[in-house]
Amino acid sequence: MVSSANHKLLRVENLVLHFRTTVGTVQAVDGIDFELDSNRAVVILGESGCGKTSLAKAILRLLPRNVEKYTGKVYLNGVDIMALNDEEFRQNIRWVGISLVPQAAMNSLNPVIRVGDQVAEPAIVHLGIKKAEAWNLAKQMFQHVGVPEDFLYRYPFELSGGMRQRVAIAMALVTSPSLIVLDEPTSALDLLTQANIFNVLKRIKKELGTSFILITHDIATSSELADEVAIMYAGQIVEVGHAKDFFPKPLHPYAEMLMASVPRLRQDQDPEFIVGQPPSLINLPTSCRFAPRCPKRFSKCDQDPPMIEKDGRKVKCWLYA
Ligand SMILES: Nc1ncnc2c1ncn2[C@@H]1O[C@H](COP(=O)(O)OP(=O)(O)O)[C@@H](O)[C@H]1O
Ligand code: SF4
Ligand SMILES: [Mg+2]
Known part of the structure; x- marks a missing residue:
């Protein structure tokens, strides 16, 4: 396989994975873009059902039978791995290029x-x-x-x-592998064990130079490991950027609310719940997908916002247009 030091370790472009069901098409992964350098960790955050596991499966080509649409580009070290046939993918990519620690x-x-x-x-x-x-x-x-x-x-x-x-x-x-995808590696573990697992990942990153895509609900603990953060909502990434910029000041209203929902040991304030539920991935609104729950929505939010660049970060929200 051809690779070059100039390439990102991973580049995902407009990745789509939709499932066919008897009640309609589930748009689980709906146009995802992000990239990751060597020896970096991206933490993917978002409520249950927003498509995180489906994204991991789409990257690793671990597809169920009811796939309706599976398109986009995934480059590993500059090689378009979506263009490989199943045998080439199995031999050169799964395990030796990217491996998975599946949910549970x-x-x-x-x-x-x-x-x-x-x-x-x-x-x-x-x-x-x-x-x-x-x-x-x-x-x-x-x-x-x-x-x-x-x-x-x-x-x-x-x-x-x-x-x-x-x-x-x-x-x-x-x-x-140069990249490991971990799908909720600490759920169902107690707090101390969760912290120990994150320390293990930190050590592996330092000792072996491995990169991680880390899907997790443990926002507070994972923040120590994260180099990048991607926030997923309703099958899409709504904010992505460096962790050092994100954690002090998330930009997207959903990201702000996710952060406010984290319990803080040293503060008197109670964590805030995000009112309502994520939309069904079958009947998605044509407005901003977060609009029905967004306290900051305004007239423009009737249209789906584009991804907007803001101080080296990307955010899918009209507030930053
Ligand atoms: N094979 C499948 N067929 C139909 N729907 C699916 C399939 N796999 C996942 N889904 C649906 O896709 C959506 C996203 O699921 P998932 O990727 O597991 O989300 P998360 O990991 O963020 O909880 C959910 O609505 C889920 O029910
Ligand atoms: S585009 Fe509008 S509705 Fe969507 S997150 Fe931004 S402010 Fe809220
Ligand atoms: Mg999941």
Whole structure:
């Protein structure tokens, strides 16, 4: 595969993934653009049902049967991976280029296989190496994710949730991908374990130079790892920019409200709830998709706003036109 130091690690252009259902088309991913450099982490935030998992699946081409539309460009190191056939994609991209820690990964480990074998397997299958070498790699990955070496010989039920999640991350790492997509890696874990998992990711980023797409609800904890932030609403990105600009001052009204919904330990104010629900992805309004819930809407919001550049950030809101 051709690649060049001049290229971004990942560039996603107008990515669309729609599903066919008996009640209509679900526009789960509806024209997503973003890019990511090497050794950077983008955190993707948004309420349930806004298309985050579908975006991860679209990037990794893990598609269900009822796909109605799957279009756009995804470049990895400058190579258009949407143009590859399924076999080329499976051989060159999945696992070795980009790997996934799926939603609820820690509960998806095979209960009757030792975790060492489970972590070694992708290396055997996708790197074509022998079992002993793959176990060696698995051992190294356990060091990176902070799991004691002798746990390689254990079964999943012998590990805590946090340890199983570290094993799932080790499995995604063992093929040395340049990018790992993690879909809610800390949901269902207690606060301390969540923080430990984010520390593991920080360490991997530093030690191995890996990039991350991190889908999460843990806005506060993930902010320490994030280099970039993308806010998703109703199948689209409504704000994207550097984390250092975003966290002190989100621009999009939805992003502001998401941030205000985070409980703060040292403040008297209660977190604010976002009133109403995200729209159905089947019948989307022709107005700004957030308009029915937006406290700042005005006459112009009857039309769908374009993505607007504002001080090096991008925001899909008429307030910044
Ligand atoms: N295979 C599918 N067929 C039909 N609808 C789907 C399918 N997969 C996901 N959806 C719908 O797409 C929308 C976005 O889902 P998802 O990507 O899982 O959101 P999130 O991860 O942000 O919670 C939801 O309305 C969900 O029900
Ligand atoms: S475009 Fe209008 S309705 Fe949409 S987020 Fe901005 S102010 Fe609110
Ligand atoms: Mg999801």
